Amino acid sequence: MEFADLQHRLRDFADERDWHRFHTPKNLAMALAGEAGELVEIFQWLTPEQSRAVMDDPRIAEQVRHELADVLAYLVRLADVLDVDLLSASADKLRVNEAKYPVELARGRADKYDRLRDECE
Incomplete structure (x- = not known):
């Protein structure tokens, strides 16, 4: 998927659900921070060595991928709303x-x- 395609899909996803009215810069920035916090939580008490190995555990690897995707989605939506x-x-x-x-x-x-x-x- 190209970057512009992702941006359009996220915009369409929000518009189809009539969520664009909730996707204010403030709300999107807060959601982005929340998702970044969920990503941080995965690594919170790990040693540096353990943090490097998170992708070796399929369950944790899936959580990392999902949280990274959430962070990216909110970042892309925020940039789209702000026309950045x-x-x-x-x-x-x-x-x-x-x-x-x-x-x-x-x-x-x-x-x-x-x-x-x-x-x-």
């Missing part, structure tokens, strides 16, 4: 991050961008 081109916005943000985190300063480091330059000067 997610792919373009993502490309723009990647350019911003490339400037904030130049390879020569950020490689192998998890520091926030404002600390990279301070520690390297």
Whole structure:
């Protein structure tokens, strides 16, 4: 499925159920946060090693796939309602991050961008 197809299917799904009136930016953002929380819950008490292996358990793997799909669906709906081109916005943000985190300063480091330059000067 292409990205635009997903966006249209989600819009049609909402419209067919007369849900577009509930799909306000506020409600969609809250639903997105809730679904992200459900994804986080799967990983909450796992060790780093266990978290890397979640897809090895078919039951947990299905939960992860479903929660990821829910997060994506609400993100796509929110972008659609706000008329945001997610792919373009993502490309723009990647350019911003490339400037904030130049390879020569950020490689192998998890520091926030404002600390990279301070520690390297």
